[in-house]
Amino acid sequence: MAPPETPQPTTLRHAFGNVLSVFVLLLIGVFAFSIRLFSVIKYESVIHEFDPYFNYRVTQYLTKSGVYDFWNWFDDRTWYPLGRVIGGTVYPGLTLTAGTLWRILNSLNIPLSVETVCVFTAPIFSAFASWATYLLTKEVKGAGAGLTAAALLAMVPSYISRSVAGSYDNEAVAIFALILTFYLYIKTLNTGSLFYATLNAMAYFYMVCSWGGYTFIINLIPMHVLLCIVTGRYSPRLYIAYAPLVVLGTLLAALVPVVGFNAVMTSEHFASFLVFIIIHVVALVYYIKGILTPQMFKVAVTLVVSVGLIVCGAVLAVLIALVASSPTKGWSGRSLSLLDPTYASKYIPIIASVSEHQPPTWPSYFMDINVLAFLVPAGIIACFLPLSDASSFAVLYIVTSVYFSGVMVRLMLVLAPAACIMSGIALSEAFDVFTRSIKFQLLGSTENLQVNNAGESTNVAQNDVVKTEKNEDSQKERSSRKSKKKEKESTERVPLVSRIEQKLLVLPLETSLIAVFLLVLLGAFYVVHCVWAAAEAYSAPSIVLTSRSHDGLHVFDDFREAYSWLSHNTEVDDKVASWWDYGYQTTAMANRTVIVDNNTWNNTHIATVGTAMSSPEKAAWDIFNSLDVKYVLVVFGGLVGYPSDDINKFLWMVRIGGGVFPHIKEPDYLRDGQYRIDSQATPTMLNCLMYKLSYYRFVETDGKGFDRVRHTEIGKKYFKLTHFEEVFTTHHWMVRIYKLKSPRNRIRGKTKKSKSKASSTTSSKRSGTRKKNPWH
Amino acid sequence: MGRSTTTTTTKDAQALFHSLRTAYVATPTNLKIIDLYIVFAIVTALIQGVYMALVGSFPFNSFLSGVLSCVGTAVLAVCLRIQVNKENKEFKDLPPERAFADFVLCNLVLHLVIMNFLG
Numbered sequence A: 001m002a003p004p005e006t007p008q009p010t011t012l013r014h015a016f017g018n019v020l021s022v023f024v025l026l027l028i029g030v031f032a033f034s035i036r037l038f039s040v041i042k043y044e045s046v047i048h049e050f051d052p053y054f055n056y057r058v059t060q061y062l063t064k065s066g067v068y069d070f071w072n073w074f075d076d077r078t079w080y081p082l083g084r085v086i087g088g089t090v091y092p093g094l095t096l097t098a099g100t101l102w103r104i105l106n107s108l109n110i111p112l113s114v115e116t117v118c119v120f121t122a123p124i125f126s127a128f129a130s131w132a133t134y135l136l137t138k139e140v141k142g143a144g145a146g147l148t149a150a151a152l153l154a155m156v157p158s159y160i161s162r163s164v165a166g167s168y169d170n171e172a173v174a175i176f177a178l179i180l181t182f183y184l185y186i187k188t189l190n191t192g193s194l195f196y197a198t199l200n201a202m203a204y205f206y207m208v209c210s211w212g213g214y215t216f217i218i219n220l221i222p223m224h225v226l227l228c229i230v231t232g233r234y235s236p237r238l239y240i241a242y243a244p245l246v247v248l249g250t251l252l253a254a255l256v257p258v259v260g261f262n263a264v265m266t267s268e269h270f271a272s273f274l275v276f277i278i279i280h281v282v283a284l285v286y287y288i289k290g291i292l293t294p295q296m297f298k299v300a301v302t303l304v305v306s307v308g309l310i311v312c313g314a315v316l317a318v319l320i321a322l323v324a325s326s327p328t329k330g331w332s333g334r335s336l337s338l339l340d341p342t343y344a345s346k347y348i349p350i351i352a353s354v355s356e357h358q359p360p361t362w363p364s365y366f367m368d369i370n371v372l373a374f375l376v377p378a379g380i381i382a383c384f385l386p387l388s389d390a391s392s393f394a395v396l397y398i399v400t401s402v403y404f405s406g407v408m409v410r411l412m413l414v415l416a417p418a419a420c421i422m423s424g425i426a427l428s429e430a431f432d433v434f435t436r437s438i439k440f441q442l443l444g445s446t447e448n449l450q451v452n453n454a455g456e457s458t459n460v461a462q463n464d465v466v467k468t469e470k471n472e473d474s475q476k477e478r479s480s481r482k483s484k485k486k487e488k489e490s491t492e493r494v495p496l497v498s499r500i501e502q503k504l505l506v507l508p509l510e511t512s513l514i515a516v517f518l519l520v521l522l523g524a525f526y527v528v529h530c531v532w533a534a535a536e537a538y539s540a541p542s543i544v545l546t547s548r549s550h551d552g553l554h555v556f557d558d559f560r561e562a563y564s565w566l567s568h569n570t571e572v573d574d575k576v577a578s579w580w581d582y583g584y585q586t587t588a589m590a591n592r593t594v595i596v597d598n599n600t601w602n603n604t605h606i607a608t609v610g611t612a613m614s615s616p617e618k619a620a621w622d623i624f625n626s627l628d629v630k631y632v633l634v635v636f637g638g639l640v641g642y643p644s645d646d647i648n649k650f651l652w653m654v655r656i657g658g659g660v661f662p663h664i665k666e667p668d669y670l671r672d673g674q675y676r677i678d679s680q681a682t683p684t685m686l687n688c689l690m691y692k693l694s695y696y697r698f699v700e701t702d703g704k705g706f707d708r709v710r711h712t713e714i715g716k717k718y719f720k721l722t723h724f725e726e727v728f729t730t731h732h733w734m735v736r737i738y739k740l741k742s743p744r745n746r747i748r749g750k751t752k753k754s755k756s757k758a759s760s761t762t763s764s765k766r767s768g769t770r771k772k773n774p775w776h
Numbered sequence B: 001m002g003r004s005t006t007t008t009t010t011k012d013a014q015a016l017f018h019s020l021r022t023a024y025v026a027t028p029t030n031l032k033i034i035d036l037y038i039v040f041a042i043v044t045a046l047i048q049g050v051y052m053a054l055v056g057s058f059p060f061n062s063f064l065s066g067v068l069s070c071v072g073t074a075v076l077a078v079c080l081r082i083q084v085n086k087e088n089k090e091f092k093d094l095p096p097e098r099a100f101a102d103f104v105l106c107n108l109v110l111h112l113v114i115m116n117f118l119g
Helices: A007-042 A051-065 A068-069 A093-107 A116-141 A144-154 A156-164 A170-191 A194-210 A214-232 A236-255 A267-291 A296-326 A333-339 A343-348 A362-369 A372-383 A391-405 A409-447 A452-469 A478-492 A496-505 A509-536 A558-569 A582-588 A605-614 A619-625 A644-660 A684-685 A689-695 A753-761 A762-772 B001-023 B029-055 B059-085 B096-117
Strands: A543-547 A552-556 A576-577 A630-633 A722-729 A735-741
Touching: A007 A116, A007 A156, A007 A509, A051 A068, A051 A093, A051 A116, A051 A582, A093 A116, A093 A170, A093 A194, A116 A144, A116 A156, A116 A170, A116 A372, A116 A391, A116 A409, A144 A409, A156 A170, A156 A362, A156 A509, A170 A194, A170 A214, A170 A236, A170 A391, A170 A409, A194 A214, A194 A236, A194 B059, A194 B096, A214 A236, A214 A267, A214 A391, A214 A753, A236 A267, A236 B096, A267 A296, A267 B001, A296 B001, A362 A372, A362 A409, A372 A391, A372 A409, A372 B029, A391 A409, A409 A509, A509 A543, A543 A762, A558 A582, A558 A630, A558 A722, A558 A735, A558 B029, A582 A630, A605 A619, A605 A644, A605 A689, A619 A630, A619 A735, A630 A689, A644 A689, A684 A689, A689 A722, A689 A735, B029 B059, B059 B096
Parallel strands: A576 A630
Antiparallel strands: A543 A552, A630 A735, A722 A735
16 A cells, blocks of 8 residues: 555556457457358358349459459440449449458468458458447547447447348448548547548548448538537647548549549538538638737627628529539439438339338337447437537437438448447446446445455455456446546545545445446347347348248248359340349349349339330330340249249339339229239239239149238239240249240231230230240 | 728728737748748639639549649648647647658648549
C-alpha cells in the first residue's frame, strides 16, 4: 500500500488489459469466420444463390485474363443480342479483392482454386468487419464498448445472412468498407490528423468500388457535419475530417467506371457539395470571429449577412433549377424508392418485384437483429451521456439506418452494424455500472469487518468471481479495470464522507447481481439465436435444397443437374431463355448465352421475355424465335413443393411485360382478383406458355395433377405442345428444359387463315394439332 | 435618414476593414505564405470556372480534374494552416513537421488521382 508502488501495477495491468483485448479480438475474428462455415459443413463448398455466380464468373475471367482485359470486357453471353459491358457496369471491389487474394495465395505456392477463394472471401471479411467495429466503437465510447460491439457484430444474423461461406456478393466486403470508412471519419474527427483524412478517402474509395450503398456514406457524413454545425459544435477538426474527404472522395469515386461522372452529376452527391460550401462559410466566419474583437464582429455580421443571403439565394435558385430540369429530379430509381417507399411499386415493377426490395415485416427485425432491438434505445441514451462528436455520429447513423431498413429488407444489413455498436455501448455501460456497485458493496462490507490485509486477499477472490461471471462478455477488462481503480481508492482509506457520497451512485448489491445475471442471460439468448440462424436459416445455398421428411433427408440438386445437362447437350452458341432470376446461373454454370439476367439493366428486354412467357404458345414461339432462342428453361416446384418457382413469380412477368406491351393485361390472368391455376383459372392463364411449360405431362406423375405449392389440382391436365418440345426434366421436376421446334416446311391449307384460327380458338387448335402435327 | 444609414455603414465598413487589416498584419509570416498559396489556388479555380462558363466544359474530365485539383490544393492548404496555427489550442501537441508531412502525403494522393483524369 506504499504510494511509490502503485504506478507499477497500473501500467502492468494496462499492458495486461491490452494483451487481453488483442487476444479477445483474435478470438472474435476466429468466431466470426467459423460461425459462417455452417454452409460448407452442412452442404458443400459451393457458391450460393444468383448474384454470387455472376461475381464468381467475373472473378474467373479476371484471374484468367488480367485486370486490363477485365476493364474492357464485353460479355456477349448475356442480354443477347445486346450484350453487356461488364468492366463499366460492375462494382469491381469484390472481384478485385478476391482476385488479388487468389494471386497472393498462388504466388505463395498455396494452390487454391478460384472458387475456394471466392467461397471464403465473405467469412474472412466479416472478421475484418468485426475488428473495424471494435475500432469504431472504441472511438465512440472506449475499448470495452468496442469489444462488446465487435463480439455482437461477429454473429449478428442480419450480417450472417449475407456473408456465409459461399455468399460471394458485394455486401460481403462492403460492410467492412462501410464500417472502416466511418471509423476513419470519426478518428479524423477526434484527432484532426490529415493522415487519417487521407486514409478515410481511401477507405471511401474502396467502399465506392464495392457497393452502390456508398451513397449512404456520402449522405450520412454531410448530415453529421451539418448537425455539428447547427448544434454549434463546429471545430477545425470537423473541417479537416470533412473537406478533404469531399474533394478526394469525389475524385476517387469518379475513377470507378460504374460511377464515373455520376459522382458530380447526380443528386445523390449534391448534399455533400452543399455542405462542403456551408462548412467553408462557417470556417471563414469562425476564423474572422477569432481575429476580430466581438464588437467589430457584430458589425461584420450585419454587413455580411445581408450580402451573403442574396448570394446564397441566387446559388440555391440555380441549383434548384438545374435539379428540377431533369425528369427524375436527378435521382436514380433505387434512391427515389428509398425516399418515397411507394415509388417503386408505382413506377418500376422490376425493382418492386425483387423480394429483398420489399419493406420488412416486424418478425424479420426480431429474426435479424434479435435482442439488439431492445438494447438499441439504451445505447442511444448512453450516447447522450455525455454527447460527443463521435457519439452524435453514432446516434445519427442508427436513426437513418432504421429508416432505410424500414423501406427495404436488404438494407437491414446497414442497420446491423449500427445496432451492434449501440448495443455494445449499452451493454458495456450497464456492466460498468453494475460491476462497480458490486465491487463497492462487497468492499464496503468486508472492510468494515476485517483488517486491511485480509480485505485485500478477499479482493482478489472477488476479482475472480466477477471475471468468471462474465467471462463470455468481452468488455470485462475495461469495467474490471475501472472497478479496480475504485478498489484501490477505497483501500487507501478514503474518508468516510466521500465514500457515502459514492455510495449514492451505486445500486444495491442484490439488484446489481441479478441485473448482471439477467444481462448475461440476454447475451446467452442472443448467442443461441445467432448460432441457430447461422446453422439453420441462412446457410442454405439455394441451388442445392434439402428437406427433412419422415423418411429421412432429401437432397434436391436439380439446378446443377439441369445446368450441366445444358452444358453437355447443347451447342456452345445456343441461346437459352428463362426468367431473369436464372440468367446469372445459366451463364456461369452452363456457359450458355442468355437473353436476360439478374442485372436487369434493360427493362424492355425483360418485358419481352415476360410477354413471351405470358403469351399463348404460338405468339411466344414467334418472340423467342425472333431472339434466336433454342431452349426455354422453366423452374417448377409443384412436384416437390418448392415455393419460389416460376408460377409463383408469374404475375410479375405479366406486370413487367404489360408495362411495356399493353396487350398483356394483368386482369386477364386473375379470376375475381385472385391468382389461381386450378379449374377456376381464366383461359388466358391456362393457355399461356408458362402454364403449359410448367404443367406439361404433370398429370402423369400422380394421375391427378396435384400442385404441392399451390395445394390444388391444376386446371388443365391433358394438353400437348405444338411449338415446343420437352427435352429434359430434372429428377424432381424442378427444372424443365424445352426446345423450340423448327418451323414446318409446308403448312397444309391456307396459311393465314389457319394461323389466325389457331391463335383465336384454342380448342380447335388443339384438335387440329392432334391431327396435323407431324411430331405426335 | 437613408443617407445617414449609408454613411454609418460605410464608416462601419471602413472601421471593419481597418481592424481586419491590423488583425491580419499580426499573423506570422509562414501563415501568410500559406494564405498566399490558398488565394492563388482559388484564383486559378475561378479562372477555370470562368473559362468553363465561356467555352463550355466539353472535355469534362479535364475540367473536373483542373477545378478539383485547385479546390483540393486550397482545402489541404487550409487544413495545414489550421494545424500549424499556434492559436489553435487543439493542435498544440501536433508538431508542424508532422502536419507538413501529412499535407505532402495527402497532396501526393490527390495529384496521383488527378493524373488519371488528364487527357
